[in-house]
Amino acid sequence: MLSILTRKFSSPHLLYVGMGEMGYHISGTLSKKFPVTVWNRTFDKAQKHANEFKTTALTGPDPFAHDISHIDVIFSCLPTSNEVSLFADKLIASKSAKKSNLVWVDNTSGVPATSKDIAKRLEQHNIGFLDAPISGGRAGAIKGQLAVMVGGPAKYFQLVEQVLQPLAKSLIHIDEKVGSGHAVKGYNNLLYACNILLAMKTAQSLEANGVNVDKALRTIMAASGGSNSMSRVHQYATNNRTIDYNFKTNLLIKDMDIGLSMFDNQDKDPVFAVFKEIKKIYNDCAQPNWENSDIFDLYSFIENK
Ligand SMILES: NC(=O)c1ccc[n+]([C@@H]2O[C@H](COP(=O)([O-])OP(=O)(O)OC[C@H]3O[C@@H](n4cnc5c(N)ncnc54)[C@H](OP(=O)(O)O)[C@@H]3O)[C@@H](O)[C@H]2O)c1
Known part of the structure; x- marks a missing residue:
């Protein structure tokens, strides 16, 4: 549910895509504050995460083939913007009902121009996009001591700021322009x-x-x-x-x-x-x-x- 006055989610549900070195631990830290669903290409890691952090693990090749109508924020941490772009297309093509204020937060260290393009495609389906790469390694992810650098519209940043805060020793909204975090x-x-x-x-x-x-x-x-x-x-x-x-x-x-x-x-x-x-x-x-x-x-x- 969205609070209109404060423009933040009152009890956000998160979906985290990518259980690599960073995604695994970032979503673990988030799970201490919010309900988290996880997906990974290799299911074993998602299952391990569910056992360790009491999260919900999604199976199969496409996280958006599942019902995600309860999700407020989608996170991704994948190798490059190319994979993020492919998953954005999967989300757009999915038949699952989506929240009207759905926001995608990309923790990948990505390419500014590709992120702008992803944001444009998602926006046509009323889905917000922020690039929010991170720095601080595994230890920073576990301790919630990452530097998080965010690019994209302030209206989306306001919505997800409370969700990013537990991850960060530094959380800076760099610019309204998508891609400025990645730059x-x-x-x-x-x-x-x-x-x-x-x-x-x-x-x-x-x-x-x-x-x-x-x-x-x-x-x-x-x-x-x-x-x-x-x-x-x-x-x-x-x-x-x-x-x-x-x-x-x-x-x-x-x-x-x-x-x-x-x-x-x-x-x-x-x-x-x-x-x-x-x-x-x-x-x-x-x-x-x-x-x-x-x-x-x-x-x-x-x-x-
Ligand atoms: N490691 C760091 O200290 C660090 C710090 C800051 C930022 N970063 C950035 O964070 C991002 C992720 O880095 P990482 O170190 O977490 O990488 P990683 O350990 O190599 O993990 C990569 C993740 O992406 C998944 N993946 C790879 N190719 C895929 C595909 N084609 N489709 C779906 N999923 C795919 C992998 O799934 P599988 O488990 O199935 O292989 C794994 O979950 C990168 O952009 C990196 O530059 C890394």
Whole structure:
């Protein structure tokens, strides 16, 4: 039900599509506050989620083949905007009755132009769309400490703000334009890729010079050269090269491409050339195991080079 005065759902029911590294834990956190239904291409993960979080798992190849007439907000966290677009088409084609104030919130790190197109198609069926990519990894999703960056009309943001709040240490409605969240996320991950690579190389060079890596990185983290990326590299380097965090290299490369595609003057810009070189290092690292390479594989890949 929708409260007309406050423009927010009074007891929203959520459907979460995509139980990957992020979607699984984001929907788990949401389930502590709201009734959540989940769907995943591989059903086992949806079933596991239902057992762990007392959510409802949908079966089959199409979440919208089920009755979703009670759902107020659809969430998605899929690899790219292409998959989101396919599922938006499935929703449009579905015979299931839909709420009049249905809003789709896309947590995928997507492509701004594709998101604009998805929003346009959904709008023709009175379904709102917001791009709301996230940053903060699995730990941020579990603790509700993600940075959530939202693009799209304020009327939809107002409706779902209460639903996004439990996920976020930072929740910013960037702009009325759909795609502005994805644009910010593209640049964020371009910076992230550079920072991780530089932090890894710093740790390795310090070690090669006989400096205590733990103390050195803790010092830098408290000083001006520190970053969130360095804190992840510190965890990895001081914990027998393990970290409880998964992020596929091919997904980060996709994000770097989204960031790079927004640069003007690409041919003449020397900074653009630096970003491209860094992307090439990630690309070379991922090539032999494209589907499964993780960004922390880069640590060994660049070692002694
Ligand atoms: N990992 C991170 O730390 C992180 C952080 C911020 C943002 N992101 C972004 O979040 C998004 C998801 O990343 P992730 O790390 O959660 O990915 P992931 O662990 O690889 O999970 C991908 C999910 O998408 C599903 N999927 C893949 N192809 C599909 C298709 N053709 N049709 C339907 N479902 C499909 C997978 O289903 P199956 O289980 O059946 O394979 C799985 O549920 C990406 O855009 C990524 O860039 C990731």
